[in-house]
Amino acid sequence: MLMQSARPLGELENPAEFIPRHIGIGAEDEKHMLSVIGEASRRALVEGIVPRSIARASQMKLPAPLTEAQALLELRAIASRNKVFKSFIGQGYYGTLTPGVILRNILENPAWYTAYTPYQAEISQGRMEALVNFQTMVCDLTAMPIANASMLDEATAAAEAMTLARRSVKSKSSTFVVFGDCHPQTIEVVQTRAQPLGIQVVLANSADEWNKAIEGDFFGALIQYPASTGWVHDWKPEVEKIHAKQAAAIVAADLLALTLLVPPGEWGADIVVGSTQRFGMPMGAGGPHAAYLACRDEFKRSMPGRLVGVSVDSHGNPAYRLALQTREQHIRREKATSNICTAQVLPAVIASMYAVYHGPQGLKRIAQRVASYTAILAQGLEQLGYSRAQMHHPSAFDTLSYKTGERTQDIAARAVSRGANVRVAWDEYICISLDETTTRAEIELLWGIFAQEGQDLPSVAEFEKGIEPLVPQELRRTSAFLTHPVFNTHHSETGMLRYIRSLSDKDLALDRTMIPLGSCTMKLNATSEMIPITWPEFAHVHPFAPRSQLQGYAELDEQLRTWLCQATGYAGISLQPNAGSQGEYAGLLAIKAWHESRGHAHRNVCLIPSSAHGTNPASAQMAGMQVVVTACDDNGNVDMADLKAKCEQHSANLACIMITYPSTHGVFEMQVKELCEMVHAHGGRVYVDGANMNALVGVAAPGEFGGDVSHLNLHKTFCIPHGGGGPGVGPVCVVEDLVPFLPGHAAGGTKGHPVGAVSAAPLGNAAVLPISWMYCRMMGPEGLRQATEVAILSANYISARLKDHYPTLYASANGHVAHECILDLRPLKETSGVTAEDVAKRLIDYGFHAPTLSFPVAGTLMVEPTESETLEELDRFIEAMVAIREEIRRIERGEWPQDDNPLKHAPHTAAALLKGEWAHAYPRDVGAAVLDERRHAKYWPPVGRVDNVYGDRNLFCACVPMSAYE
Secondary structure, eight states: OOOOOOOOHHHHHOTTTTHHHHOOOOHHHHHHHHHHHTOSOHHHHHHHHSOTTTBOSSOOOOOOOOOHHHHHHHHHHHHTTBOOOEEOOOTTOOOOOOOHHHIIIIITOHHHHTOOOTTSGGGOHHHHHHHHHHHHHHHHHHTOSEEOSOBSOHHHHHHHHHHHHHHHSSOOOOEEEEETTSOHHHHHHHHHHHGGGTOEEEEEOSHHHHHHHHHSOOSEEEEEESOTTSOOOOOHHHHHHHHHTTOEEEEEEOTTGGGTBOOGGGGTOSEEEEEOTTTTOOOGGGOOOOEEEEEOGGGTTTOOSOOEEEEEBTTSOEEEEEOOGGGSHHHHGGGOSOOOOSOOHHHHHHHHHHHHHHHHHHHHHHHHHHHHHHHHHHHHHHHTTOOGGGBSOSOOSSEEEEEOGGGHHHHHHHHHHTTEEOEEETTTEEEEEOOTTOOHHHHHHHHHHHSOTTOOOOOGGGTOTTOOOSSOGGGBOOSOOOOSGGGGTOOSHHHHHHHHHHHHTTOOOTTTSOOOBTTTOOOOOOHHHHGGGGSHHHHTOOTTSOGGGBHHHHHHHHHHHHHHHHHHTOSEEEOOOSSHHHHHHHHHHHHHHHHHHTTOTTOOEEEEETTSOTHHHHHHHHTTOEEEEEOBOTTSSBOHHHHHHHHHHTGGGEEEEEEESSOTTSOOOTTHHHHHHHHHHTTOEEEEEETTGGGTTTTBOHHHHTOSEEEEOTTTTTOOOOTTTOOOOOOEEEOGGGGGGSOOBGGGTBOSOSSOOSSSSTTSSGGGHHHHHHHHHHHHHHHHHHHHHHHHHHHHHHHHHHTTTSOBSOOOTTSOOSSOEEEEOHHHHHHHSOOHHHHHHHHHHTTOOOOEESOSSTTEEEEOOOTTSOHHHHHHHHHHHHHHHHHHHHHHTTSSOTTSSTTTTOSOOHHHHHSSOOOSSSOHHHHHOOSOTTTSOOOOOSSOOBOHHHHHHSOOOSOOOGGGGO
């Protein structure tokens, strides 16, 4: 038999092999989809949708794609440039041990990391139970009555607490007092946040300065407990003085320390914030880590962030839901309490599971071991000649600080030479922080670093028996915590594994089904992209380690910023913002600082179209700008006549406009260049929201068609998973003249910058940046462009297939949409009584997460399929939507009553379908809604429809006995 002629070696190597793995649509699928849409080619489709005036003239200059294995090898070489030293720096970041059962079954499990924010309560019960555990853990450890479901980091949580205090207390002062021994990065972020709001931050660096500050007028004071340099103080008398001024006492507290220390809630704190990083999340050069915010019950309707509450479902059973949503940014807009959108849900789940796994006794044992090692370290140093008089303070939990004078830099250098890092504070103090990972050998290593030449070193064995922690007796905790059964049950690996599995089984994530959320871009988070985040070289480095130890991160940062500049057409990018909302905020600060540098500080008007994301007006308000809303026309585009009138009206004070492109209505507006020119002509800058970059990459670049600033959502377009509502990364991108106004970070080495830090760490959520690096490296320029074009193709295919059942509300002149389409369900309410929410809940029965509900138009569903879904999955979704429309037609024909049909009772639990008599007008099998069980396993929702009104009227946000629901 003759062999076929061999193919060229280059074809057999196929460096672009990842592209068809990421993109779910093959060549034959594409041909079929184009025939349905009525276009000859994908390129013709895109060129008929994207205005030719903004189309890219040249391809992005990115490296050619690599295979998954090649990309991992290249990234491994970059990672190896990071040096994993033993960190004793502290400052809010500590070594921790992630239990293997949590590492494998949550952090590395797509059932958890590919889930979306739990807006659809019925398919989010598992992750919301984990978040209620988180809230309970925080409430118990802080002794506060209510806590939210996570914040971005400790520094931004403190800044949010400052603004929460300002709107919640009786004091009318604009002064905020900050204890000088707070973490430096927290102080800096608070100062950044305060400036545009007209808040004066008074930093008290000594007892005299503190006493003087709290004798004056102020609305709040921030305290660190224990202090950043380690000392533990009884703040109760100070809190009483703060309250006497009708101000709020805010405490940044370490949760592990609170297992041993009297909690702030017991001495009168009003708001308590902090990080849960040391509860199982590696340092990761700064993130992601879940911060927390707890407060007095009276503040709950003003507190920022997500709040998970307990309600009941349609069968009267307890069910979780996001509570008090009317206070959130997407509803309150410029009146919102915060612009926070993405939080840190996945790290919050890990922290809560760490507490579940260890339980109260396990946590206390870990804390006692840390405190004991700290006391032993102090005794050994005293033996080496470092007296108690040299200590910054004799009390401590995990951190000791010694005045070392002229020896300070020598000791720090000796530590580095021995593979360790200590912290230098105030130029003449050495601070040493211990943690869960500390060993006897490391204590002796530290003694060796501090010892003078020729000194005999102590041995840990000398001090082990009868060690007395350095926590003052009067500040030792006596109250119980984590008493709920969930924290006292799952301590074996078998029990923990099954508990985690039982929760993930309740939820719908991308590992089971398409999540067709418009504006949220739930695309593939490839396994090869996720693998590097747990490599020690990325996971176990401190954000404030010497720069020489972070060269791998520096290279990663530089390469990713270069590639993102190519994708966006901008000149400079900062990766510091750790959420899209923070990228928005940083971009507006850059615009504001640029105007101020030119003597135009009066320019403070921000124009925002009525269709904009809720974060836009909330961010503008936080940046101290005045929001002026501009109208949209009947086709959903910015009303150019109204925009012209508003530009002329506010010309003298115009700072900027914020637009989303393609628009929030899912359309490429033809006049975007004219819009940019109009705003520029009146002295304003153009902010282009990057939420819809999945329709632009490789096709058009905001920095080329008139944008001055954009933020990107790396957790959307660039494949970082949503993680149930976080982590995220929100880089801010700017044109050349705005580059000097990108965020700085004094704690990270950038001092005297016009715009300070916007997150706690210089690189924000650094540990997840390898995900986006891998995506870009494996896709290359052509793969990224193809992804954009297929996303547009898939959205138009859905729109075309469903047009006879649900008309698309907005489209371009040729009837096409961008990467998402808004299905208009509003007429159905008149004909059948069915609402968009009913359709959303019925989709659960068919095994789908609903599209975006009632945004940006009430009574609609916004669908975004992304490029990663296969034609089979697109068709399955379409079939489900058609089947639901047929059910609605039966209601319209009078076959089923408007108040007793499958949509009004959706979703249907297995128990509801199987138990007792069936009293409904439709049969049980119709309620079950099985399209084709051979193609897709049936999903059974764990609860019926959740009662939102009941949940807000009977607010429970922590684990409580079941009798509370009766």
